[in-house]
Structure formats: structure tokens, C-alpha cells
Amino acid sequence: MATIAFRSTTPTSLSIIRHAFRSKSPRFQSTSSSLSSLSDDGDNKRPSIAIVGSGAVGGYYGARLWESGSYDVKFQMRGENLKKSTSDGFVVTSIDGDIFIPPDQLQAFEDPNDVGPVDWVVVCLKSSSLSDIPDLVYPLLESKRTRILTIMNGLIEEDLIQLLKERAGGEEFCAALYGGMALVCSNRTGPGTVDHSFAGLLSGGLAISQERVFTDEENQQAFQDLWAPTSIDIAYEQSLLAGRWRKCLWNLPFNGISVAMGGITVDKIVNDSGLRQLANIIMDETVSAANADMAAHGFGKEMYLDDADKKKMMDLSDNMGPYRTSTMIDFVEGRPLEVNYLFTKPVERARALGVCVPHLDTLVTQIEAYQRFGNLK
Amino acid sequence: MATIAFRSTTPTSLSIIRHAFRSKSPRFQSTSSSLSSLSDDGDNKRPSIAIVGSGAVGGYYGARLWESGSYDVKFQMRGENLKKSTSDGFVVTSIDGDIFIPPDQLQAFEDPNDVGPVDWVVVCLKSSSLSDIPDLVYPLLESKRTRILTIMNGLIEEDLIQLLKERAGGEEFCAALYGGMALVCSNRTGPGTVDHSFAGLLSGGLAISQERVFTDEENQQAFQDLWAPTSIDIAYEQSLLAGRWRKCLWNLPFNGISVAMGGITVDKIVNDSGLRQLANIIMDETVSAANADMAAHGFGKEMYLDDADKKKMMDLSDNMGPYRTSTMIDFVEGRPLEVNYLFTKPVERARALGVCVPHLDTLVTQIEAYQRFGNLK
Structure with a gap:
């Protein structure tokens, strides 16, 4: 298994794949080798997928995978969420079409x-639960077969790989590990219910893989094939590091200001001249840190973040309405905050690289x- | 009348005068010419003083002046404060000795x-009421006799002088105008009641004076004589500009962070490692802006703020306990905030001078x- 996270195979630009069909019924059965199941216990030989964490993000993307009909999807859930979902089904309301998984079709598990x-x-x-991941994930892994995709916030990869290696007692705990960045407005509205209100682009990039099992090209294809039968727009990041920083470009100003201002929604930020300007400055500081980090990792300038990325994030936010960022919800509801990987690590990395991020530093x-x-840890 | 605010006559260092006696009974009758009353309607020819605004600060310092027995003190009050004080008296509880002004001895006025x-x-x-000052003060002025002392927060002098000149239809509205900086923990606890919990040093410096009436030395003596019969420790600022910035050195980090953090007390700031460090950084930025401003006004380096000033402010704060800063109280009680003169002006001045104050800028x-x-304007 390669030891370097944030791989870049070819320095091509990010390409977004928009799926032409958005049907709720299964219309696609993959024939690609990377998608065919290596499992014997799959339902109808469909590839098996375990969603670990079925909240706002896992519930949404997991339900889209289930909706495609192409997969044997199992949802890891706990407590009230598990109880309500197994008795009444799992409900996703979405601007892109609602989904209902009836109780008799929902495969939910806790252990x-x-x-x-x-x-x-x-x-x-949540990245605040990073240390829980090894125990939750390890039983689901077969070293040369399983691919892991972490749709999570923050600069988590280095610590996560270390934790998983320790749990596995060695390096080869999975076939490939990807990082996923969800540009989605999705909130858990109660046990067994998720509301998706805006956007939904999922980008992903490779963190590490076992080169003796799959090539990087096969891994890219596998990621694209995974989402092909769904209605989710995806983008493949040639550099996961660039992808992580691009997500920071939204999270740092918007999750950051929404919490630092005591719990405000995104519309308050973009519609207030001062806070909008502050968000812009935080994005500038993020771009500086990101590009210094990419330079330090040997990536070329074609990977760098720029004003177009900033504009995309501001445009997205302008259309988001009174969206409550995930950290803001955690804050106002007194739950653990994703501080370390989402906020502290980027600032520490900037500092280590000698990049000045004083506005961000104040927020963090x-x-x-x-x-x-x-005590929100 | 000289047109330059922030005068410096001689570049001596700040000297704090500690009064040896702290009696509640009048023991001092000034014989200095600057204190002898020019008024005919004074009680027993004692100098007359009008306190305009009898809240946490005016109530405290006004009561100390009254307590000395040396002055004919009249308190400008409004609403509930006026009603309660005139019926039941004015109460100051203080770590330096309580004061009670009985209703029959309280001279209160509204108009x-x-x-x-x-x-x-x-x-x-409050500096947020700056534009109310000309109408409140003008009837109390006799151009060649009256001295004005504004014990207020923020970089107010330039705008205040302009407003008073406009109201007077000319330049010579008073004999001398001083700025006062109160390093005091004092809160209004209800109508007719003020609580003084910590510190109390009052520094003051000359903004402008009519040179044909009084020399700067006479004005300095007058300020010192005013407080001599009281228990208030005073300091005379040879540069009002330095004094204003020295007050900013406390206000910007502590009032600033207390509000930006949604309304927290000073102990929370000094006892949290991150916020304490932020307060230190805000002080560094304030020192940079202050010294650049003093250089721009032609003051020498002996006037500059330095680490000793920072340390003094941090030591003061360390002993302040759960003090609620004035801006924090206004914020949590939904009253107008002193934003412009206390926060915006210092940042604007720093920006105009090319001084980088990014942490402060974020807070502001x-x-x-x-x-x-x-809508707290």
C-alpha cells in the first residue's frame, strides 16, 4: 500500500460528471469489472455497500445508492435513528426527488x-468521531477487496490512515481509501428522516491504495462506476489534497463564521456586507494556505486553487438560503464540534508553512x- | 481656541497621583485660582460641576466629587434613574467605600x-450618543469659564469638537476640553444605583483650550485640582492621543472579545488560553496602530505604548473577576452598542496609517x- 496520502496521478483538471438520468427505479446494472461484486453473500451478486453513519450525509448519499437498485446497501445506525428507521422506514425529502426506504427493505445494523x-x-x-472509525470499519473490510470512501469534513487522512493501520496491525487494511467532499445542504430532521435542500455534488479522490491489487486508473474508474447508477453529480479529484482544501474553501468561511457569530445561517453571512467581506478574506487566506501546501507536496500550479474556485463557493452560498451549517447545528444543539480536523489542522498547516492566516486564526x-x-468535544 | 486635538505640551511620562486621604467628609477646600468658582449662583462659592449622564461612570465619579464636599454638583438624569434618585436618593456601592446622596441633597436635573x-x-x-452632546452641554457653558471633561470611550475628540463648534456657531464654546479615560469596573445595577467593583484610575488629557484664557499648565493644574479633594486616583496625560490609545489597549481586546464571543465576562477571556492569546495579539496590533498614529501626529517615542502598558492591562484584567464590559452589557441587554468610536475608528485609523490589524479587524x-x-444603533 502506498504511504503517501493526497495522490496525484495525472495533473488534469477536475471534471464534473452529470448523470443524465435521475430515475427512482433501478435502470442501470454495471458491467464494469470494478463494480462487479467480489462478495458471495450479496443479494443477486450486487456489490455490497455499508454506509457507516447514516445521518445527514450518510443517510442522503446512502439512500441515493439504495435508490439506484444496483447495490446491496446496509446502513449502520444507532439509537433512535435505528429504532425509528427499522419500524417506520427511512425518509429522505429532497429537492432532487424524495426517497422512502420501507422497513422491510431497509438493511440496518448497529454492530x-x-x-x-x-x-x-x-x-x-463527524470528524470529531475519527477515533471511532477503526472499530466500526474494520469488521467490514477485506484487505484486497474493500474500498473505503470517507465523505467527511476536514484534513483527516493522515490521522485516519494511522489509526486504521494500527487497528489492522499493518498497512494493508483495504484495497483503496478515498476521501469524499460533499457540497450538499443536507440536515437530519429527526430519527429516520433527512432533508436535502440544496446542491449535492460529491467529489472524491484517492488517499492510498494497494498498488498490487488496483491501479490508480482502476480506482478512479471504480469511484465513477459507484455513482454512475445514481442521480448524484460527481467529480474526481486527481489530487485529494486539492479537493480537501477546496472543501475548506467553503467550510472555513461559512462553517467558521456561522459558529463564531454564535450560530447564524449562511444567508446572514452572504447578505451582510461586513461578514461577506470577511468570508472573502477567509477564502483568500485559505487559497494561500492551500497552494503553499500543494507546493510543499509537489503538486504543480495547475492544481492550485484560484479566484474561480472562490467565486464558485460564493455563488453556491448566495443560493443556499437560510442553511444551517453542520458545525452551527452542532453548536446550537450543544453537540461535539468538528473543530480539530475542520479548523485547527488547516490553521496549523498554514502556520507550519509560514502562511499568514490572521482572520481565520481569530475565528478558529x-x-x-x-x-x-x-465542553463540546 | 487651538484647533489641534491631542495636545502634548511637554513630553514627560504619565504620572499617577494617589490621594492620601479617602474621607467621605469634606476635608479639602481648594484655594487654587483654577478651582475657585467664577459663578455667582454657586452654593457657598464652591465650584459648580454638572455631571451629564449619571450612569455607571458619571454616577460613580460624580458621587465621588459630591462626596468630597468641595463642589456644588448637579446630576443630569433621565427617566427611571431621575425618578428613583430624586425620591429615594442616589446609591453607590463601592469597594472603596459606599456613597449615599440623600434625596434632599441630590441636585438632579433633566433639562x-x-x-x-x-x-x-x-x-x-456612551459614545453612541455623541450627537446628543451639543444640545445637552451647550446651556451649561460659558465660553471663557467652563471646562469640559468627557469621560468617554473611543476616539471621539475630532467629531465632538466639530459638533460643538457647529452648535456654538464658532470656535470658542468653552475654556478647555479634556478627554478622560476611566479604568474602572462600574456598572449601573438599577435606577439610582451604581456598583463599583474594581479599579478606578481616571486619566485625562487636554484636547483643546482657549490659549488667551488659560495656559496648558493652568489647565493641567485645574484637572489635578478638580480631583484633589476626592479619593480618585488620577493621571494626567501629556498626550490625550496616547491616553485614548492606552484606553483602547484595554477596550479593544476585552470589550471586543467579550462581545464577539456572544457576551462573555473578562475572567472567561483571561482564563482561556486561546482567548488570552488573542487578547495579547489584539493588544500588539493596538500598540502598532497607536504608535503609528502618534508618529503621524508628531509625538516622540517617549510617548509610545509598549509592553509595560500591555502588561498593566493584562494584570488589571487578571484581577477583574467576572466583570461584564460595558459593550457586553449593552449587547446582551439589546441596547445601542458603542461601535463607531470604540471599534470602527481605531481600525479605520490603523488602515489609513497602513498598519495591519487583521485580528482586530475580524472582531470589529x-x-x-x-x-x-x-439594530443596536
Whole structure:
């Protein structure tokens, strides 16, 4: 298994794949080798997928995978979410079409040991639960078969790989590990219910893979094939590092300001001249840190973030309405905040690279203090 | 009248005068010419003082002046404060000794036209009420007799002088105008009641004076004589500009962070490692802006703010306990915030001088946004 996270195979630009069909019924059965199931216990030999963490993000993307009809999808859930979903079904309301998974079709589990190895593990936990991942994921892995996709926030890869290696007692815990960045407005509205209100682009890039099992090209194809039967727009990141920073480009100003201002929605930020300007400055600081980090990792300028990326994020936010960012929800509801990987790590990385990010530093100092005051760890 | 605010006559260092006696009974009758009353309607020829704004600051310092027995003190009050004080008396609880002004000894007024010219006008309003000052103060002035002392926050002098000149239809509206900086923890606890919990040093410096009436030395002596019969520790600022910035050195980090963090007390700031560090950085930025401003006004380096000033402010804050800053109280109680002169002007001045104050800029952007959101103007 390669040891370098944030791989770049070819320095091509990001291409977004828009799926032409958005049917709720299964219309697609993949024939690509990367998608065919290596599992014997799959339903009708469909590839098996375990969604670890079925909240706002896992619930949404997992339901889209289930909706395609192409996969044997199993949802890891806990507590009220598990109870309500298994009794009444799992409900996704969405601007792109609602989904209802009836209780008799919902495969939900709490303990991953009840499932065993699958083809794909899609991890959608808060980065504040990073240390829980090895125990939750390990029983779902078969070293040369399973691919992991972490649709999570923050610069998590280095620590996650280390944790998984420790759990596996060695390097080869999976066939490939991807990072996923969800540009989606999705909130859990209650046990067994998720509301998707805006956007939905999912980008992903490779963190590490076992080169003796799959080539990088096969891994890229596998990621694209995974989402092909769904209505999800995807983009493949040749550099996961660029993808992570591009997600920071939204998270740092918008999750950041929404919390630092005591819990405000995105419309308040974009519609206030001062906060909008602050968001712009935070994006400038993020671009500087991102590009210095990419230079330090040997990526060329064609990978760098730029004003077009900034504009995209601001345009997206302008159309988001009174969206409550995930960190803002955690904050106002007194739940653990995603501070370390989402906020502290980017600032630390900027500092280590000698990049000045004083506005961001102020916000992050405030958020860290809120976390300490509320014991939101 | 000299047109330059922030005068410096001699570049001596700040000297703090500690009064040896702290009696509640009058023990001092000034014989200095600058203190002897020019008024005919004074009680026993004692110098007359009008306190304009009898809240946390005006109530405290006004009561100390009254307590000395040396002055004919008249308190400008409004609404519930006026009603309660005139019926039940004015109460100051203080770590330096309580004061009670019985109703039959309290001279309170609402309309300054009922008072007429006095020797001293001590203005203790929020800087957010700056534009109310000319109408409140003008009836109390006799151009060649009255000295004005504004114990107020922020870089107010330039605008205030302009407003007073406009109201007077000319330049010579008073004999001398001083700026006062109160390093005091004092809160209004209800109508007719003020609580003084910590510190109390009052520094002051000359903004402008009529040179044909008094010399700068006479004005300095007059300021010192004013407070001599009281228990208030004073300091005379050879440069009002330095004094204003020295006050900013506390206000910007502590009022600033207390509001930007949604309304927290000073102990929360000094006891949290991150916020304490942020306060330190804000002080560094303030020192840079202050010294650049002093250089631009032609003051020498002996006037500059330095690490000793920073340390003094941090030591003061370390002993302040759960003190609620004035802006924090206004914020949590939904009252107008002192944003413009306390926060925006210092940032604007720094920007005009090319001094980088990004951490402060972030806080001020947040505070300005809170002001807009809550319509706290």
C-alpha cells in the first residue's frame, strides 16, 4: 500500500460528471469489472455497500445508492435513528426527488460484526468521531477487496490512515481509501428522516491504495462506476489534497463564521456586507494556505486553487438560503464540534508553512474557545 | 481656541497621583485660582460641576466629587434613574467605600437649560450618543469659564469638537476640553444605583483650550485640582492621543472579545488560553496602530505604548473577576452598542496609517454585524 496520502496521478483538471438520468427505479446494472461484486453473500451478486453513519450525509448519499437498485446497501445506525428507521422506514425529502426506504427493505445494523466484509464502506461520520472509525470499519473490510470512501469534513487522512493501520496491525487494511467532499445542504430532521435542500455534488479522490491489487486508473474508474447508477453529480479529484482544501474553501468561511457569530445561517453571512467581506478574506487566506501546501507536496500550479474556485463557493452560498451549517447545528444543539480536523489542522498547516492566516486564526480561536466553554468535544 | 486635538505640551511620562486621604467628609477646600468658582449662583462659592449622564461612570465619579464636599454638583438624569434618585436618593456601592446622596441633597436635573453655566461639565455618555452632546452641554457653558471633561470611550475628540463648534456657531464654546479615560469596573445595577467593583484610575488629557484664557499648565493644574479633594486616583496625560490609545489597549481586546464571543465576562477571556492569546495579539496590533498614529501626529517615542502598558492591562484584567464590559452589557441587554468610536475608528485609523490589524479587524467586523443584526444603533 502506498504511504503517501493526497495522490496525484495525472495533473488534469477536475471534471464534473452529470448523470443524465435521475430515475427512482433501478435502470442501470454495471458491467464494469470494478463494480462487479467480489462478495458471495450479496443479494443477486450486487456489490455490497455499508454506509457507516447514516445521518445527514450518510443517510442522503446512502439512500441515493439504495435508490439506484444496483447495490446491496446496509446502513449502520444507532439509537433512535435505528429504532425509528427499522419500524417506520427511512425518509429522505429532497429537492432532487424524495426517497422512502420501507422497513422491510431497509438493511440496518448497529454492530459491524453482524455484517462482515463488503465491497464498499462509505464512512459519513463527524470528524470529531475519527477515533471511532477503526472499530466500526474494520469488521467490514477485506484487505484486497474493500474500498473505503470517507465523505467527511476536514484534513483527516493522515490521522485516519494511522489509526486504521494500527487497528489492522499493518498497512494493508483495504484495497483503496478515498476521501469524499460533499457540497450538499443536507440536515437530519429527526430519527429516520433527512432533508436535502440544496446542491449535492460529491467529489472524491484517492488517499492510498494497494498498488498490487488496483491501479490508480482502476480506482478512479471504480469511484465513477459507484455513482454512475445514481442521480448524484460527481467529480474526481486527481489530487485529494486539492479537493480537501477546496472543501475548506467553503467550510472555513461559512462553517467558521456561522459558529463564531454564535450560530447564524449562511444567508446572514452572504447578505451582510461586513461578514461577506470577511468570508472573502477567509477564502483568500485559505487559497494561500492551500497552494503553499500543494507546493510543499509537489503538486504543480495547475492544481492550485484560484479566484474561480472562490467565486464558485460564493455563488453556491448566495443560493443556499437560510442553511444551517453542520458545525452551527452542532453548536446550537450543544453537540461535539468538528473543530480539530475542520479548523485547527488547516490553521496549523498554514502556520507550519509560514502562511499568514490572521482572520481565520481569530475565528478558529473563538470556535476552539466555544468548544472548551461548552465542553463540546 | 487651538484647533489641534491631542495636545502634548511637554513630553514627560504619565504620572499617577494617589490621594492620601479617602474621607467621605469634606476635608479639602481648594484655594487654587483654577478651582475657585467664577459663578455667582454657586452654593457657598464652591465650584459648580454638572455631571451629564449619571450612569455607571458619571454616577460613580460624580458621587465621588459630591462626596468630597468641595463642589456644588448637579446630576443630569433621565427617566427611571431621575425618578428613583430624586425620591429615594442616589446609591453607590463601592469597594472603596459606599456613597449615599440623600434625596434632599441630590441636585438632579433633566433639562440643562434649568441649570445654566457651570465651572466644569463632566460628560459621561456612551459614545453612541455623541450627537446628543451639543444640545445637552451647550446651556451649561460659558465660553471663557467652563471646562469640559468627557469621560468617554473611543476616539471621539475630532467629531465632538466639530459638533460643538457647529452648535456654538464658532470656535470658542468653552475654556478647555479634556478627554478622560476611566479604568474602572462600574456598572449601573438599577435606577439610582451604581456598583463599583474594581479599579478606578481616571486619566485625562487636554484636547483643546482657549490659549488667551488659560495656559496648558493652568489647565493641567485645574484637572489635578478638580480631583484633589476626592479619593480618585488620577493621571494626567501629556498626550490625550496616547491616553485614548492606552484606553483602547484595554477596550479593544476585552470589550471586543467579550462581545464577539456572544457576551462573555473578562475572567472567561483571561482564563482561556486561546482567548488570552488573542487578547495579547489584539493588544500588539493596538500598540502598532497607536504608535503609528502618534508618529503621524508628531509625538516622540517617549510617548509610545509598549509592553509595560500591555502588561498593566493584562494584570488589571487578571484581577477583574467576572466583570461584564460595558459593550457586553449593552449587547446582551439589546441596547445601542458603542461601535463607531470604540471599534470602527481605531481600525479605520490603523488602515489609513497602513498598519495591519487583521485580528482586530475580524472582531470589529463581527461586532459591526451584531450591531446591524440587532439594530443596536
